[in-house]
Amino acid sequence: MRLAEGAEILVFDGKSGEWRAEVTQAGKKSGTLTCREMTRPLQMPPDLWLLFAPIKKARTDFIVEKAAEMGAARICPVQTDFTNSERIRRDRLQAHAVEAAEQCGGTFVPEVRDLQKLDKVLSGWPADRRLMFCDEALVGARAALESSESGKWAILIGPEGGFSEQERARLRDMPGTVAVSLGPRILRADTAAVAAMTLWQSTLGDWQ
Numbered sequence: 001m002r003l004a005e006g007a008e009i010l011v012f013d014g015k016s017g018e019w020r021a022e023v024t025q026a027g028k029k030s031g032t033l034t035c036r037e038m039t040r041p042l043q044m045p046p047d048l049w050l051l052f053a054p055i056k057k058a059r060t061d062f063i064v065e066k067a068a069e070m071g072a073a074r075i076c077p078v079q080t081d082f083t084n085s086e087r088i089r090r091d092r093l094q095a096h097a098v099e100a101a102e103q104c105g106g107t108f109v110p111e112v113r114d115l116q117k118l119d120k121v122l123s124g125w126p127a128d129r130r131l132m133f134c135d136e137a138l139v140g141a142r143a144a145l146e147s148s149e150s151g152k153w154a155i156l157i158g159p160e161g162g163f164s165e166q167e168r169a170r171l172r173d174m175p176g177t178v179a180v181s182l183g184p185r186i187l188r189a190d191t192a193a194v195a196a197m198t199l200w201q202s203t204l205g206d207w208q
């Protein structure tokens, strides 16, 4: 940023809030920032994970950016039966999450995890975390989140091809799963991710 000594910037590390920091030493390759005062306390999101099947690059970037803005605590790309994308650039997606937090004046950055098979994720699923399974087969049904309690949750969004019948059956059988409809229209996966986070945040999250 080519700042000289004496310049001030706002910094955050995702743990200690936001601080006004002064450039107290500026070299060519490194420098020193000294934190002067806290400008904002750490604002943690609710304990919500977003699980989604990566789609095309720009749309995957969009999902990660929106998840950081909407207050997801963790972002987990998952490979489902009908996922086209076999690989993701985790570091690039993490950088998107950081940028989104910076843009929105956030003080927390959700961690982007490596791509994992949905199968494997479900096998090790923590018993105390509920799963909001956004199932396109329920298009047009009622949303069905109202009777749930807040706490530890995850949202699951499928790929453009939707979920396989095998996945659907397994997900529905899991004890902590709430299968949810996102209204009368089938949404694209990126739209569905934002709609699902809106629904969760307004019903069980920190919009209340």
Ligand code: SAH
Pocket (backbone or CB within 6 Å): 134, 135, 136, 137, 138, 139, 140, 156, 157, 158, 159, 160, 161, 162, 163, 180, 181, 182, 183, 184, 185, 186, 187, 188, 189, 192, 193
């Ligand atoms: N190709 C599928 C649609 C997939 S949409 C079909 O035509 O049926 C991508 C993902 O967005 C879905 O897997 C689901 O998680 C979510 N989604 C989209 N619209 C939805 C709706 N109305 N209700 C619940 N989930 C929805």
